[in-house]
Amino acid sequence: MTREAGRKLTDKEVKELGEQLDERARQIRRQDPSLDPREVQIRAAQKLEQDLKLAAIIEKRNALLNQRKRIELDAYLENVWSDRPTDGLQAILTGVQRSRSGARRSVGLEQNALQGKYLGGLVADIERAGHFKLFASGAADYDIARALWRLDDETPDMKGLMPEAVEIARPIHKWHEVSRADANREGAWIGKEKGYITRQSHDLHRIRKAGYQVWRDVILPMLDLDRMDIPGGDIHAYLGKVYEGLASGVHLKASTRPKLGGFKGPANLARKASQERVLHFKSADDWMAYNQQFGSGSLREAVMGGLRHSAQSTGLMRVLGTNPESMLDVLGRKIQERITDPGKLQKFTQDLRGPIANRMKQVDGTVNIPVNATAARVSANLRAWESMAKLGGAVISSVTDIPVYASEVRYQGRGMLSGMAEALGALGRGRPSGERAQVLSSLGVFFDSMAGEIVRRGSLDDTFSAGVARGMQTYFKFNGLNWWTETLRGSAALSLSHFMAKEASKAFADVAPEMQRMLNLYGIDAARWEVIRKSPSKLADGREYLTPDGTADIPDEAIDGLIAERIAEIQKSKNREIIPGKIERAREDMRERLSSSLRALYLDRAEIAVIEPDAETFAILRQGTQSGTLYGELLRFISQFKAFGVSLTQKILAREAYGYGADTLGEALKNGESLRGLINVILMSTLFGYGAMTIKSLLKGKTPHDPLDAQTWVAAAMQGGGFGIYGDFLLGQSDRFGGGLLGKIAGPVPGLIEEIDDIRAKAFSGEDVAATAFRTLVNNTPFLNLFYTRMALDYAILYELQEAMNPGYLRRMEKRAKQENGQTYWLSPQEAVR
Numbered sequence: 001m002t003r004e005a006g007r008k009l010t011d012k013e014v015k016e017l018g019e020q021l022d023e024r025a026r027q028i029r030r031q032d033p034s035l036d037p038r039e040v041q042i043r044a045a046q047k048l049e050q051d052l053k054l055a056a057i058i059e060k061r062n063a064l065l066n067q068r069k070r071i072e073l074d075a076y077l078e079n080v081w082s083d084r085p086t087d088g089l090q091a092i093l094t095g096v097q098r099s100r101s102g103a104r105r106s107v108g109l110e111q112n113a114l115q116g117k118y119l120g121g122l123v124a125d126i127e128r129a130g131h132f133k134l135f136a137s138g139a140a141d142y143d144i145a146r147a148l149w150r151l152d153d154e155t156p157d158m159k160g161l162m163p164e165a166v167e168i169a170r171p172i173h174k175w176h177e178v179s180r181a182d183a184n185r186e187g188a189w190i191g192k193e194k195g196y197i198t199r200q201s202h203d204l205h206r207i208r209k210a211g212y213q214v215w216r217d218v219i220l221p222m223l224d225l226d227r228m229d230i231p232g233g234d235i236h237a238y239l240g241k242v243y244e245g246l247a248s249g250v251h252l253k254a255s256t257r258p259k260l261g262g263f264k265g266p267a268n269l270a271r272k273a274s275q276e277r278v279l280h281f282k283s284a285d286d287w288m289a290y291n292q293q294f295g296s297g298s299l300r301e302a303v304m305g306g307l308r309h310s311a312q313s314t315g316l317m318r319v320l321g322t323n324p325e326s327m328l329d330v331l332g333r334k335i336q337e338r339i340t341d342p343g344k345l346q347k348f349t350q351d352l353r354g355p356i357a358n359r360m361k362q363v364d365g366t367v368n369i370p371v372n373a374t375a376a377r378v379s380a381n382l383r384a385w386e387s388m389a390k391l392g393g394a395v396i397s398s399v400t401d402i403p404v405y406a407s408e409v410r411y412q413g414r415g416m417l418s419g420m421a422e423a424l425g426a427l428g429r430g431r432p433s434g435e436r437a438q439v440l441s442s443l444g445v446f447f448d449s450m451a452g453e454i455v456r457r458g459s460l461d462d463t464f465s466a467g468v469a470r471g472m473q474t475y476f477k478f479n480g481l482n483w484w485t486e487t488l489r490g491s492a493a494l495s496l497s498h499f500m501a502k503e504a505s506k507a508f509a510d511v512a513p514e515m516q517r518m519l520n521l522y523g524i525d526a527a528r529w530e531v532i533r534k535s536p537s538k539l540a541d542g543r544e545y546l547t548p549d550g551t552a553d554i555p556d557e558a559i560d561g562l563i564a565e566r567i568a569e570i571q572k573s574k575n576r577e578i579i580p581g582k583i584e585r586a587r588e589d590m591r592e593r594l595s596s597s598l599r600a601l602y603l604d605r606a607e608i609a610v611i612e613p614d615a616e617t618f619a620i621l622r623q624g625t626q627s628g629t630l631y632g633e634l635l636r637f638i639s640q641f642k643a644f645g646v647s648l649t650q651k652i653l654a655r656e657a658y659g660y661g662a663d664t665l666g667e668a669l670k671n672g673e674s675l676r677g678l679i680n681v682i683l684m685s686t687l688f689g690y691g692a693m694t695i696k697s698l699l700k701g702k703t704p705h706d707p708l709d710a711q712t713w714v715a716a717a718m719q720g721g722g723f724g725i726y727g728d729f730l731l732g733q734s735d736r737f738g739g740g741l742l743g744k745i746a747g748p749v750p751g752l753i754e755e756i757d758d759i760r761a762k763a764f765s766g767e768d769v770a771a772t773a774f775r776t777l778v779n780n781t782p783f784l785n786l787f788y789t790r791m792a793l794d795y796a797i798l799y800e801l802q803e804a805m806n807p808g809y810l811r812r813m814e815k816r817a818k819q820e821n822g823q824t825y826w827l828s829p830q831e832a833v834r
Contacts, residue, residue, distance in 0.1 A: 021045065026233050062187045066321040073320075073327070074334050076102065084663070085335045086351040089328070092319060093359040094616035095604075097654035099661045104521040104604055105597070107363045108615025111315030112607075113600040114182065116444030117548075118175050118307040124441035125171035131164050140165040141299040142288055148173060148197045149284035172198070172303055179310040185589065186314055187322035197287050199306030200279065201295035202246045205373050210294070212243045218293060222286035223279060242279065249369035316364060318596075328360055358624030362615050370628035377465060379633045383640050384468045385782060386748040388475045390641070392785030393699070395480040399692050400720045401488055401610055403684030404652055407677065408492065408609035411655060413514025414499065416680055426491030431483060435540035436494060442538070442547045444599035445493045445606055471782065479786055485610055492609035493602045494545065501546040504533035517659075522601045531558045532594055548595040548602075559587045608651050613643040620646055637747040648721055656681055682720075686713060689720030699791050701827040702817065709822065752780055771806035800833045 025044040029035065035043075073092065080100050081088025087096050095106035126132050134140050143165035150156045151173045158166050176198065180190050207215055216239050230238045281287040288299065296302045320327040332352045339345040361367050370376035402423045409419025432440050476482050503511050508519075508526035519529060535550030563586045607614065621639040625632030639646075656677035662668035669675055693716060694704040705712040746754075755776050763769045778784055778798060802809050810829040817823045 026230070058189050062322045065187050066323060066327065069319075069321040070327060070330060073331055077331060077335060078338065082338070085339070085348055086356065089331065089335075089352075089356050090359060090616075092331075093328075093356070093363055094614070094619055096616075096658075097651065098658045098663075099517055099521070101520050101525075102523045105523050105600060106615070107316055107319045109600050109604055110318050110596070111312050111363065112614065113444050113596060113603050114179075114311035114315050115308050116446040116603055117599060118179055118311055119304060120441035120444060120446040121178070122171055122175045122303075122307065123446070124438055125174065126168055128438070129167045129171065131168050134164055135168050135300055138298050138300060140168065142285065144169050144172070145197050145284040145288050145299050149195050149287075152192060152194045152196065175307060179307055179314065182592070183310060183314045183317070185592065186317035188313075188317070195280070195284075197284060198299070198303045199309060200287070201291060201302040201305050203295055203297075204247055204249050204370070205377055206294050207243070208247050208373055212240065212247075215243055215294065216240075219279070219290060222281050222290055224282045227280040249373075312363075312365060324364060325360070328356070332356070355619075358622075359615070359619045361624040362619040362622065367618070367622050367624060367626055367632075369626055371626050371632075372628035374628075375633060376628035379627070379636065381465055381468045382749050383636065383747075384472050386640065386752065386780070388471060388782030389780045389785065390748055391475075391481070392479055392783075392790060393696055393787040395484050396695050396699070396787055397692050397719065398481065398484050399695070400685050400688045401484070403681065403688050403720070404611060404648065405488055405492060405609045406684070407652060407656070407681045408605065409495075410677070410680070411514065411659065412496065412499070412518055412605070413512040416684075422491065422495055423488060426487055427484075429487075429491075431487045432490040432494060436490075439497065439538055439540045439545050439547060440490050440493060442549045443493050443497055443545075443602040443606075444548065445490060445603055475783060478783070485612075489606045489610040489612070493606040496602060496605055497545040497547060498543050501537040501544040504535070504537070504546055506533075518605070519601070522597050522604075524597055524601070527562060528594065528597070531562055532598065534558045546598070548598040551591045551595040551598070554591065554594075556587060559590050563587070563590050608655070611644055611647045611651060613647045614651075616650060617643055617647045620650065637749050638745070640747040640749070642747075645721055652681055653678065682717070685720030686717045687720075689718070690716035692719050697823065698826070699787055701791060701795070701825050701829065702823045703826050704823075706822045711821075752776075768806050771802040771809040774802060774805060795827070795829070795832045799829045803833050 021041075021044055025040050028040050028043050028047075077085065077088045077092075080102065081091065084098075087098065090096050091098075091100075091103045091106060093106055094108045095104045097103070123132070126135050135144075140162055143162045147156075147158060147161055147166045147169035150158065151169060176196075180192075183190055210218075216236070220235070220239070225235065281290065291297070291299065291302055296305055316324050335348065336345060339348060402420060405423040406416045406419030409422060410416040431437075503515060508516065508529040511529075519525075524532065531554060532546075532551065534554050535546060536553050537544040538547045538550065539545075560583075621643060622632065622635055625635055627633065627636065657665055657668040657674055660668075660671055660673040660677070662671050662674050667674075668678070690705075690707070690713070693712075697704050705715070707713075759769045759773050759776065762772075775798075784790065784793065799810055810833065814825055814828065814830060817825070
């Protein structure tokens with residue numbers, strides 16, 4: 001054993017090896033009780049020796065992978081970000097809007113792109129097979145699970161199973177294998193395993209509520225103990241530790257599932273196995289029974305959640321190696337060693353403990369682990385309730401997406417007016433379908449509504465209770481917001497892919513400077529572009545698209561040009577011709593990286609064109625806090641409805657200010673491109689903000705705001721910038737029912753509490769608050785405020801009820817609207833109820 005380890009073992013390691021030997025002996029005895037004790041020990045020793053050899057190989061491989069990543073990342077930080085080291089680390093973790101190489105190619109984006117690859121690919125394959133509705137319904141879950149259980153058998157027997165279920169199981173199995181291969185490429189060691197369905201889901205809320213004894217008594221009869229390594233043979237002690245891990249929420253953090261040793265270092269992501277992966281079930285039916293009681297509740301949700309979790313883990317490893325926290329620590333110390341100015345050193349050290357640590361907690365999933373599960377779920381449900389009560393007109397506010405979309409098209413070098421026309425044309429055509437939808441899935445653009453048809457819990461987020469999550473999915477379908485955002489986002493990705501296909505005929509030096517700049521943000525330099533442009537394009541609806549999938553068909557000789565230096569190094573070190581297998585692995589790795597770069601580019605630009613909060617947005621808003629804590633929930637309440645405004649500032653305004661090469665706002669204001677970009681975005685967003693305000697007013701029966709009033713345009717600018725609630729307050733629309741600016745700053749839930757307290761205080765003072773209380777109730781009831789039904793509801797029922805409860809209420813309401821913001825009603829509520 002000492003020889004296999006390559007060094008002298010410590011007493012602790014010798015003891016651990018003895019325990020591992022005993023575990024293997026117990027497992028062999030369970031499998032064949034008739035074996036002679038000596039034979040058991042011999043087989044156990046042979047198995048342990050094989051595992052140790054493999055562990056040494058894994059350790060060496062991962063050490064090389066991590067060393068290479070460390071050298072590359074350190075060189076990148078020194079060469080590109082020596083003057084702004086905090087921005088450099090932020091670029092690596094969540095991305096920044098600066099015109100520097102790789103500034104957008106972050107951990108967060110890599111995770112998002114992989115999620116789009118897996119989930120989009122799975123949905124596309126199931127739709128192509130014609131069984132999407134069956135999968136979404138859950139009617140075939142048991143047969144799908146049984147098919148998955150058998151697929152890794154040498155000769156899978158699918159007798160007695162629905163043929164459609166088998167056809168659904170095959171793409172699920174395919175994408176499990178893709179995600180497993182991606183994880184192993186980055187340093188994990190996840191072997192194929194018979195009887196594997198999908199990553200077992202565990203709902204910590206259900207597990208904590210049941211308690212250890214109930215959980216143990218349910219799961220124990222379902223487990224295949226012969227397939228499990230149980231230290232000391234004490235199954236109850238073993239399950240106790242598993243329960244502690246699951247109840248703590250450790251499985252919510254990014255992790256992979258290796259089965260062997262050989263993963264050294266603190267917080268080793270490639271080694272860290274979530275405790276649920278040491279549980280093996282006797283059958284597919286046992287797996288399903290556990291999942292229904294203590295997991296996500298359905299097979300489809302477990303499948304989608306498992307692929308999402310794999311994307312999180314692999315994305316983190318792809319950028320930071322198998323020891324992400326250790327890698328970040330090493331990079332930080334390297335930077336500190338290079339900083340000579342004491343003041344800058346102190347500032348950077350503070351940034352490491354603050355903003356950088358917060359971003360790491362966001363991308364590694366720490367923020368998703370609730371400290372108090374009940375508090376986290378109740379708080380999330382309250383926020384979801386207010387979303388369903390307040391966002392009935394969200395699609396009207398979203399008209400300001402059009403100038404944002406156009407500004408992104410301008411940044412890509414295609415013109416702002418062209419962007420306007422493209423956005424309006426997309427809205428006229430509707431969501432991509434057919435061949436265009438298939439292309440979209442290959443680009444890695446995955447829509448929440450796709451998940452919503454499958455994942456009833458809502459947006460792949462298990463914080464909400466199931467009923468609330470189902471309500472949210474239905475609500476955002478009814479209010480039109482899903483249709484709007486997905487139509488525009490799909491158009492943004494497809495149009496860029498089509499544009500790239502046309503530009504692929506040009507050498508890097510001949511493409512427009514704007515495109516060169518954009519490619520550089522994702523690490524696509526001249527050499528990589530020369531290879532990427534050799535990808536065959538995909539044809540859909542008569543148009544060509546450059547897709548990530550096309551990199552699989554790039555000629556070997558083109559790929560070899562990119563890996564020539566690595567090949568030369570291997571040849572030099574080995575002093576022999578390259579082993580064909582190693583060349584093939586190098587080519588496969590390079591193709592995956594080129595594909596990943598393209599997928600990240602398309603997804604990121606689409607989510608900038610049509611704002612989607614990303615890891616950077618949530619890192620800013622959550623400040624690294626965990627849900628279920630007092631401070632964490634307070635920040636989440638405060639930030640509700642503000643993510644869009646923060647995203648617009650972080651993605652659009654920052655892009656225009658710093659995306660053309662400026663490092664400071666002063667430089668940006670002197671840069672013609674930056675200044676024009678800022679002016680275009682602000683002016684057009686303000687104009688469209690006024691348009692949104694006007695439509696909202698008309699839908700409430702009011703005349704438009706006075707365009708000659710300066711306050712109107714301040715409010716329009718806020719509306720266009722995603723902070724319309726403050727514009728409403730400025731125009732006197734937020735406090736007429738007791739709510740004040742404090743409530744708006746603190747978020748809708750604290751605002752509601754403020755309104756209720758104000759009503760209570762007025763009631764105790766003898767005022768008639770019936771109409772106000774009724775209006776508050778209506779304004780906070782989900783589904784009553786949909787923009788296409790609320791006006792009819794007001795004029796047909798609600799105004800009459802309010803007037804009956806408080807005579808003169810409508811007259812006073814109209815008078816306040818006139819006094820506070822100069823608006824009258826084109827359809828008078830008083831006249832309507834007479």
